[in-house]
Amino acid sequence: MATQINKQLGDNVFLTTLDAAASWGRANSLWPMPFATACCGIELMSTAASKHDLSRFGSEVMRFSPRQCDLMIVAGRVVMKMLPVLQRIWLQMPEPKWCISMGACACSGGVFDTYAVVQGIDRFMPVDVYIPGCPPRPEQLIRGIIDLQEKIQKGGTINAREFKLRILPEGPPRFDEDELIRIRERNGFKLDDPTYDPVH
Amino acid sequence: MTTETPKPSSVEIDAVKVTLADSLVGVALEWSEFRDQYRVVFPATELLKCLNAFKSAGFEQLSDLTAVDLLEYSNATDRFEIVYCLLNVDTGLRMIAKTYLNEPDLTIPSATSVWSGADWLEREVYDMYGILFSGHPNFKRLLLPQEFQSFPMRKDYPVKGRGERHNFPVITRAES
Amino acid sequence: MPLELLESPDLNANQREGLWTLNFGPQHPATHTTLRLVLQLDGEMVIDAEPDIGFLHSGFEKLGEVLDFNQYVTIVDRMNYISPMANEIAWHHAVEKLLGIDLTPRCKYIRTIFAELMRIHDHLLCLGTCVLDLGGATAFMYAFNEREAIYEICERASGQRFHTSYTRVGGLLYDVTDDWVTMVRDFVRNFPKVYRDFSGLLMKNRIFVERTRDVGVLSREEAIAGGATGPVARASGVVRDLRRDEPYLAYEDFDFDVCASQGGDCYARFQVRMMEMLESIKIIEQAVENIPAGPIFAAGTGKESMPDKREVYRSIEGLIHHFESVMPNRQMQAPKESVYAATESPNGELGYYIVGDGSFRAYRARTRPPSLLHFSLFSRMMRGCMLSDVVAVLGSINIIAAELDR
Numbered sequence: 150m151a152t153q154i155n156k157q158l159g160d161n162v163f164l165t166t167l168d169a170a171a172s173w174g175r176a177n178s179l180w181p182m183p184f185a186t187a188c189c190g191i192e193l194m195s196t197a198a199s200k201h202d203l204s205r206f207g208s209e210v211m212r213f214s215p216r217q218c219d220l221m222i223v224a225g226r227v228v229m230k231m232l233p234v235l236q237r238i239w240l241q242m243p244e245p246k247w248c249i250s251m252g253a254c255a256c257s258g259g260v261f262d263t264y265a266v267v268q269g270i271d272r273f274m275p276v277d278v279y280i281p282g283c284p285p286r287p288e289q290l291i292r293g294i295i296d297l298q299e300k301i302q303k304g305g306t307i308n309a310r311e312f313k314l315r316i317l318p319e320g321p322p323r324f325d326e327d328e329l330i331r332i333r334e335r336n337g338f339k340l341d342d343p344t345y346d347p348v349h
Numbered sequence: 350m351t352t353e354t355p356k357p358s359s360v361e362i363d364a365v366k367v368t369l370a371d372s373l374v375g376v377a378l379e380w381s382e383f384r385d386q387y388r389v390v391f392p393a394t395e396l397l398k399c400l401n402a403f404k405s406a407g408f409e410q411l412s413d414l415t416a417v418d419l420l421e422y423s424n425a426t427d428r429f430e431i432v433y434c435l436l437n438v439d440t441g442l443r444m445i446a447k448t449y450l451n452e453p454d455l456t457i458p459s460a461t462s463v464w465s466g467a468d469w470l471e472r473e474v475y476d477m478y479g480i481l482f483s484g485h486p487n488f489k490r491l492l493l494p495q496e497f498q499s500f501p502m503r504k505d506y507p508v509k510g511r512g513e514r515h516n517f518p519v520i521t522r523a524e525s
Numbered sequence: 526m527p528l529e530l531l532e533s534p535d536l537n538a539n540q541r542e543g544l545w546t547l548n549f550g551p552q553h554p555a556t557h558t559t560l561r562l563v564l565q566l567d568g569e570m571v572i573d574a575e576p577d578i579g580f581l582h583s584g585f586e587k588l589g590e591v592l593d594f595n596q597y598v599t600i601v602d603r604m605n606y607i608s609p610m611a612n613e614i615a616w617h618h619a620v621e622k623l624l625g626i627d628l629t630p631r632c633k634y635i636r637t638i639f640a641e642l643m644r645i646h647d648h649l650l651c652l653g654t655c656v657l658d659l660g661g662a663t664a665f666m667y668a669f670n671e672r673e674a675i676y677e678i679c680e681r682a683s684g685q686r687f688h689t690s691y692t693r694v695g696g697l698l699y700d701v702t703d704d705w706v707t708m709v710r711d712f713v714r715n716f717p718k719v720y721r722d723f724s725g726l727l728m729k730n731r732i733f734v735e736r737t738r739d740v741g742v743l744s745r746e747e748a749i750a751g752g753a754t755g756p757v758a759r760a761s762g763v764v765r766d767l768r769r770d771e772p773y774l775a776y777e778d779f780d781f782d783v784c785a786s787q788g789g790d791c792y793a794r795f796q797v798r799m800m801e802m803l804e805s806i807k808i809i810e811q812a813v814e815n816i817p818a819g820p821i822f823a824a825g826t827g828k829e830s831m832p833d834k835r836e837v838y839r840s841i842e843g844l845i846h847h848f849e850s851v852m853p854n855r856q857m858q859a860p861k862e863s864v865y866a867a868t869e870s871p872n873g874e875l876g877y878y879i880v881g882d883g884s885f886r887a888y889r890a891r892t893r894p895p896s897l898l899h900f901s902l903f904s905r906m907m908r909g910c911m912l913s914d915v916v917a918v919l920g921s922i923n924i925i926a927a928e929l930d931r
């Protein structure tokens with residue numbers, strides 16, 4: 150019986166799980182939302198432009214409206230004033246969604262270890278793929294997107310169950326400076342003391 | 350070597366010096382020169398009068414307005430230095446005008462009535478150093494969030510801040 | 526709304542009633558980077574546009590007080606990131622002025638070539654993205670193709686395609702090679718053809734012309750009083766170019782014209798940028814054929830400039846020299862003075878005000894960013910324009926957020 154069916158249908162039928170089918174579809178139709186703030190944004194542009202042509206890899210439809218996108222590419226440093234905006238845009242994106250942190254600044258603050266720059270967006274929101282470099286070359290960004298596609302294909306589920314399990318922020322453990330400040334204040338330090346530097 | 354012919358800019362600056370001496374009688378101006386740049390120090394009490402005189406002496410453009418915190422500068426007697434970089438668009442002559450300011454009264458008159466380009470530059474100086482400009486049409490912080498407390502470019506503010514950059518809620522995957 | 530009302534900035538509450546407030550940015554494709562505008566609209570008419578900036582303020586100037594003159598070049602790179610090397614050249618121009626260093630002719634020529642390549646780099650992106658925002662994607666693709674060629678030239682010289690950090694106090698990181706010269710020559714040869722296509726797509730495109738002509742007008746007086754420089758000022762009839770008026774690097778040796786226009790509108794600004802690209806090609810053409818031989822580092826007491834990398838690795842003297850120039854207590858000492866030095870960056874006058882305090886780092890490293898002053902003129906340019914013109918005006922003044930906010 151089985152051989153009979155095989156003979157009739159040949160290679161025209163695939164068996165798969167719903168999860169895998171959904172992930173395959175998602176992985177190959179990423180709609181990136183470029184959250185380009187600084188220099189990395191220019192490399193993002195050149196990745197999408199004529200020479201490197203990101204559209205060869207199934208993620209060319211850049212949409213600037215967060216509600217139409219499922220991949221956020223944070224390209225460039227995020228500073229104090231911008232982080233609330235970033236979080237709000239992230240919350241506006243529909244599930245399932247992913248985030249690529251592009252460049253040293255978005256990953257860790259990069260060369261800007263100053264009062265204004267957030268030292269890695271992963272302290273405050275989830276990140277799936279980190280791309281190192283200052284700025285990463287377009288090839289690196291393409292590699293990052295391919296890696297993300299693999300990640301989606303491997304672990305994705307049709308109703309995004311995998312995200313529910315992750316209740317902790319995904320980056321390195323947060324260096325709780327507020328706690329540090331509180332401890333030091335209990336010990337008699339003053340915040341507006343000019344010699345006071347909570348980081349050291 | 351024969352005697353050098355004076356540089357054209359030094360002839361021009363001499364003319365400016367004469368004009369300013371006429372229009373600013375009784376105001377002590379202190380001139381100096383370094384690497385072909387002419388600098389004048391004027392008293393902060395006569396600020397608007399001086400700036401207006403500079404403008405009528407031909408400096409139509411304010412190239413730059415900034416401040417320097419002299420807290421850790423050796424041998425400095427004053428706390429802040431306000432720097433006006435001026436430019437005469439027609440002749441290309443530049444002049445750097447400086448004045449000094451001390452705590453506790455960090456208020457000086459705004460230069461927006463003289464050069465409209467001073468608008469944002471003054472707001473930036475306030476943002477970074479906490480120097481107040483009276484008579485500015487729209488005076489508030491320019492670059493930092495309005496609720497920010499300190500003045501980061503002062504020398505007593507640490508480079509890495511006082512933890513402001515870490516004060517945000519954390520969004521986890523399950524929440525979003 | 527009657528026109529006289531547009532003239533008066535202080536509308537009373539009654540007149541404000543029918544107005545509509547629109548928030549533009551900080552994450553909007555046409556801002557290219559991050560800035561926010563609060564627009565007061567009467568129908569489609571823009572009554573008032575109040576910029577809100579600082580979304581990329583990352584403390585550049587504070588870092589300038591921590592890093593030494595050679596280290597800080599990696600940070601100034603990131604300031605105007607669509608023409609990184611122009612910032613390096615401006616920064617080291619100011620530092621060399623403070624230290625009183627005279628460059629060697631070879632170094633001057635190489636820096637000049639890079640400065641002009643960066644001008645083309647900058648103008649291509651400015652024009653390409655603006656026309657993308659106005660609805661034409663083709664010119665953007667052409668622009669980026671040429672930009673890639675310039676990236677390759679930078680990469681060949683310095684090893685990095687984007688943030689090159691190529692200049693050093695008194696010299697350059699590496700000397701250039703012959704195939705670099707060939708690459709520049711090829712670029713110079715190919716560019717005019719691309720330029721023809723590009724300008725056909727833009728300046729002869731009726732949609733583009735009609736969307737930019739008589740939009741965002743800035744008069745000559747406003748430009749001078751507001752501190753506008755560079756292409757924005759030249760489009761308003763202020764014929765001033767630091768390359769000609771205060772010659773630095775090797776500009777005195779070359780023959781080029783200062784491009785200016787009268788209109789003061791967006792079209793004039795684009796026109797000036799288009800013409801400047803051709804002048805830059807002219808300068809590069811003259812410079813690349815005449816690069817003088819010789820060392821790239823200025824001779825002096827030896828401490829102010831880094832030794833050649835080959836010497837560092839191959840001889841003990843070179844190694845000692847290298848150590849001397851990087852060790853904090855052995856380095857050269859800057860005079861306890863201050864200077865203001867400016868160069869003509871693609872965007873306008875990019876100046877640095879440096880205060881030296883007797884060490885090899887700046888006590889205060891102030892940047893005079895052209896974008897800041899241009900953007901403060903924005904609400905003046907916008908008065909009486911339509912909502913759709915916001916994009917054109919923003920594109921024409923080429924606001925770079927990192928330079929704006931620092």
Ligand code: SF4
Binds near residue numbers: 189190285
């Ligand atoms: S990682 Fe480097 S290139 Fe990217 S935004 Fe930061 S400084 Fe700019």
